[in-house]
Amino acid sequence: MIGIIVSGHLNFATGMQSAAKAIAGEQEQFVFIDFLESMSTDDLEAKMREAVAEINTGDGVLFLTDLVGGSPCNRAMSIMLDTPNVELLAGVNLAMIANAAFERDGCTLEELAETLTEIGGSTMKNMREELKAITAQSHDDEDGL
Template structure:
């Protein structure tokens, strides 16, 4: 099964995992890494690389990070260079809908190459503004 890693600042990754498991139940292929104020960046990156290598599967690994260009993302990309012959994707801007979609597709046996774009789309589509959405639905009923 594809391994899913969430790497983020503070306790965001654990919070997302907790919410996901509340909704979907426990998942053996969901892993977290947290970067705290007192965590050394090199130790964070090395620990993430070691864990990713330890959970390696033929199906691959997808790493979600909170911010593009921030430390968790940078460490994921830097450490990717050290991991040989592995199907590996890194996606920034993690949110709850995208990880739920990823986990659902993984459970259905969808390959990493076939799911990452769908996961991106669901993450983007999950962002809504109340009044704009309300207007869309009111206008549909009024037609």
């Protein structure tokens, strides 16, 4: 099974942990690492490396981080560059994190990363524009006499 590590600034990871657990239940090989103000980036990377070693059973590890270019992303990228079978998605949302639990069985690490990227893009909507489209569609569907 692909291991998942979620990391982000302050309580991003543990907040997502609570929400993901409510949606997908308790998960094995799923680690949540907060980057707290009291931590250095070296501390963060050390925790991440420990987690990779702990949850990688051979199918690989996927990092899911909050911000592109933030410290959790940058430190996960460092690990990805020197550790085989590790991938990274940055800028993730709850839909991506919860779906990682459902989608990770029976696929490769690369396939999971692609699937979650598609899910992330499809779940962001401007709801005013969505309502306009629905309203326009309902007016187009009227037969009129």
